[in-house]
Amino acid sequence: MNPLMKRLFHTVRDGLFIISRQGQVRFANEAALRLIPSRTDKPINNPQIARMVAGATAGHLTVPHVERIQLGEECLVADADTIQAHLLASPVGTDFVVVLYNLTEDQFFSAAIDNLSQLIERECRTPMDQLDEALGELVALCGEPVDEGRLTAARKRAATLASRLAEQVSRLSTLASLSEGHAIRADDRILVRPWLTAECHGMQELASKGNLTIAAVAADDLPPLYGSERWLGRALREVLENAITYAPNGSEVAVRAVLLNGFLRITVRNAGAGVMAPALRQRLMQPVYRGRNARRRQVPGFGLGLPLARQIIELHRGRMSIEQAGDDDFGCVIELPAGAPQQQDGQLDLEQAQRYARDLARLMERRRAAATVSGSET
Secondary structure, eight states: OOHHHHHHHHHOSSEEEEEOTTSBEEEEOHHHHHHSOOOTTSBOSOHHHHHHHHHHHTTSSOSSEEEEEEEOTTOSSSOOEEEEEEEEEOSSSSOEEEEEEEHHHHTHHHHHHHHHHHHHIIIIIHHHHHHHHHHHHHHHHHTSSOOHHHHHHHHHHHHHHHHHHHHHHHHHHHHHHHHTTOOOOOOEEEOHHHHHHHHHHHTHHHHHHTTOEEEEEEOTTOOOEEEOHHHHHHHHHHHHHHHHHHSOTTOEEEEEEEEETTEEEEEEEESOOOOOOHHHHHHTTSTTOOOHHHHHTTOOSOSOHHHHHHHHHHHTTOEEEEEEEETTEEEEEEEEEOSSOSOOSSOOOHHHHHHHHHHHHHHHHHHHHHHHHHHHHO
């Protein structure tokens, strides 16, 4: 295919496959691959589309033909997408063209507004009413003869409700602030291994409620991060909380940090996600999206944890994605530029520059020593 035509097809919002009469993929644009990951010169990775092509080849279907198909029904986390698949004859040759129009994505904005309305009612108004009731009970008890047991229970209930409500409002406020693009102005020097260990340790109490363990692995010689330790810690905690919330009881949440092409790559993995297409995985990082697993288990919250983490990471010039290596291997990946301060628009102060130079010198010295030991062993 002409390179200019390929470039044009890749800019099209709808998914587009060109498929031979034998069911082999000849071309797929980026939008199509996000919906149905497939490989060129291999069969289309969707049984319904394969059936449509086979039916048209055998003359059982009249082209053009339109069907609605579901993508991601087997996923335990995200909702399936409803796709309108148009099967057309190619204007050149004997191949077929399949155009995929995502009806779910098209309705996503209006669905998000509906979700937000329902979630505010459930996660803010209802807890406010409950908190008001709990405070009223507490006031009433204060006017009665002292019953330490009832008084302690009433205080605990009021404190729990207030804390939960404050956390939800804080997440809404924080996401709104960060979504305005407010820069996170900090160049804290963050030593990766102790920082990662401390954050994982802080989440262990939550993990223990589900009989989970958090296993963190990070090398000693990782270069430091420069950024806001407070906000990067918040991002990591949101990712860890999400993994803990949806991990099967008694399983492990694995956290690993490695250096890759100048980026610190932190992977948080848990099991039990089900199979997800890239488009579904990306949707989990959209605000106020609540997947089927969250709704089925009635998990409290607005679905703001991962969107909040992603916004923080991107404001640190990093990126965040969700990966899946197998049916039960679900990983959230954070990549951050390592070893250099983020603020490039001002003069680095002398002390910071000296620290950065010392970090580089130590890292190079360790690598030289490792290379020397390796050479002597051979």
